[in-house]
Amino acid sequence: MEKVVLSSRPYIRDFTKLELEKLIESNQFPRYRADQILDWVYQKNVRSFDAIKNLPKELIAFLKEKADLNRLELVSKHESFNHESIKFLTRTQDGLLCESVLIVQRGRPRSQVDFGDKLVLGAARAKGRNTVCVSTQLGCRIRCIFCASGKGKFGRNLTAGEIVEQISLIASEIKERVTNIVFMGMGEPLDNYENVIKALSILRAKWGYGLSGRRITVSTSGIPPKLRQFLKDTEGKVRLSVSLHSSNEETRSFLVPINKKYHLDELIKELDFIHQKLKREITFEYTLIGGINDTREEAEGTARLASRLGAKVNLIPYNPIQEMNLETPSKTKIEEFRKLLELKGVVVTVRQTAGRDINAACGQLRLDRTTGATEDVATSTS
């Protein structure tokens, strides 16, 4: 089959304001038109150049002929049984599949919410949060043992535009603004560093989505050489979440293979530095797996690290994936682990397994390019 490649046409969502101004000016249109385009793209969330109302028809014609506004096409969406998450499967221009998840936290009782499309519209009207979990890569090279995203062949990095377009597409589907973004979908954000930093600048810029860094969380498996640079490039204003999963070097190397290269020791030392400078608290993600990292020793070790860094801990009971025969701990075991952390003064949340029934829960997102299947596609914790 002929290989489809990404078009070389300019992709507006890949552009910073300055880059767009250059494109506009170099084609004999006034620079200020870039502001108008960006306003329609990010604040009004148009998904077609024709929907832009205040541009001259020559500029619209130029954009239509020479540039791309969208490069993701919706393939399917699946809503979880409890209506708390919707998984969106999209196809990239070069024919690969990308997954994103909407997590809806409504401001009214669940029993009052309808099914299907009505739910989304209803949820949109209710006061609450619409959090989008975006993917940053198609597949993942970190290959955590419990995560579907790391299984199979690595696809490629997503561009900055493709990362932010996931938000646009979902906002347009739910007809409501997205309030929070988590970089916890497929891929290790710091392994696609330049594109992730550019996507973050589009999300935070006044000319872009204008989101506060408080509303954005980047989750990483922990790549020490990139962490300091990340702190600098985001001015310490974006939330950082680190996938810990074990306080023991050997167990962590088994669960998160990159730990063999960058030892936990080294990661924690780097986080000590980050902790001093970051304007937000660090969060540890901890996937609890029965018989592997749910022991008292692990709870005590995790409490020690969390206390040292003033970190919150998110416990995520393991969400099953086809390839791994791992155990989800019992409710009693989860509670015991949580209490041990709390006894040591650590703030803990047990993350709901929202979306498990549609394979949209943490660790269940995957790249399935062989079939284009909509069933086995899944979020990670990094």
Ligand code: SF4
């Ligand atoms: S948990 Fe994150 S870093 Fe690990 S394989 Fe999954 S996507 Fe990659």
